[in-house]
Amino acid sequence: DTGVSQNPRHKITKRGQNVTFRCDPISEHNRLYWYRQTLGQGPEFLTYFQNEAQLEKSRLLSDRFSAERPKGSFSTLEIQRTEQGDSAMYLCASSAGHRGGEKLFFGSGTQLSVL
Amino acid sequence: AQTVTQSQPEMSVQEAETVTLSCTYDTSENNYYLFWYKQPPSRQMILVIRQEAYKQQNATENRFSVNFQKAAKSFSLKISDSQLGDTAMYFCAFMAPRGGNEKLTFGTGTRLTIIP
Numbered sequence: 001d002t003g004v005s006q007n008p009r010h011k012i013t014k015r016g017q018n019v020t021f022r023c024d025p026i027s028e029h030n031r032l033y034w035y036r037q038t039l040g041q042g043p044e045f046l047t048y049f050q051n052e053a054q055l056e057k058s059r060l061l062s063d064r065f066s067a068e069r070p071k072g073s074f075s076t077l078e079i080q081r082t083e084q085g086d087s088a089m090y091l092c093a094s095s096a097g098h099r100g101g102e103k104l105f106f107g108s109g110t111q112l113s114v115l
Numbered sequence: 116a117q118t119v120t121q122s123q124p125e126m127s128v129q130e131a132e133t134v135t136l137s138c139t140y141d142t143s144e145n146n147y148y149l150f151w152y153k154q155p156p157s158r159q160m161i162l163v164i165r166q167e168a169y170k171q172q173n174a175t176e177n178r179f180s181v182n183f184q185k186a187a188k189s190f191s192l193k194i195s196d197s198q199l200g201d202t203a204m205y206f207c208a209f210m211a212p213r214g215g216n217e218k219l220t221f222g223t224g225t226r227l228t229i230i231p
Contacts, residue, residue, distance in 0.1 A: 107159065
């Protein structure tokens, strides 16, 4: 068990470019979450997967954002036509999903800077 | 919708002293869970302590304990014998499981500094 892994750790891009982040959850965790954290704020929920199915998306997730979790393993979060307001840390978390109120295990995040 | 409020943006305390971080929340749910997460400079969110709303007994994890007041919707974290490694952002979080989605709603955090 190596924990939740996120890549890259940092991403700097120019406005209008597309970016993709990857999250590798803890092995056999069937629930995977994406959060966004801006400076001085707590993380905000973006979307949730149960295995490969994306079951909920926040209103924060505009049409420029898309997330996938093929085969219920790793997940990717893509942002198209990035804007400066997208600059934030993107956190991934996973849980085993066996019982209610389970602990979420978080990765170290991907820090996105849009210039 | 649930909200979580942390009214102390920053706190500092001398090493070995006790400090209490405040958190209030608002919900109409009856079945829920409350958490305190720590975020050190490494940025990884680390679970400190977890409380089930239906349990009256306050949760305790070594030097960390909570004061859970369900009627007042208050969930404070007490850190005893504080250590330099406790320096971090602390986030209070709420979870009301619905259909398997156990998303967390976080407060804005309290930056805690332990002074040597």
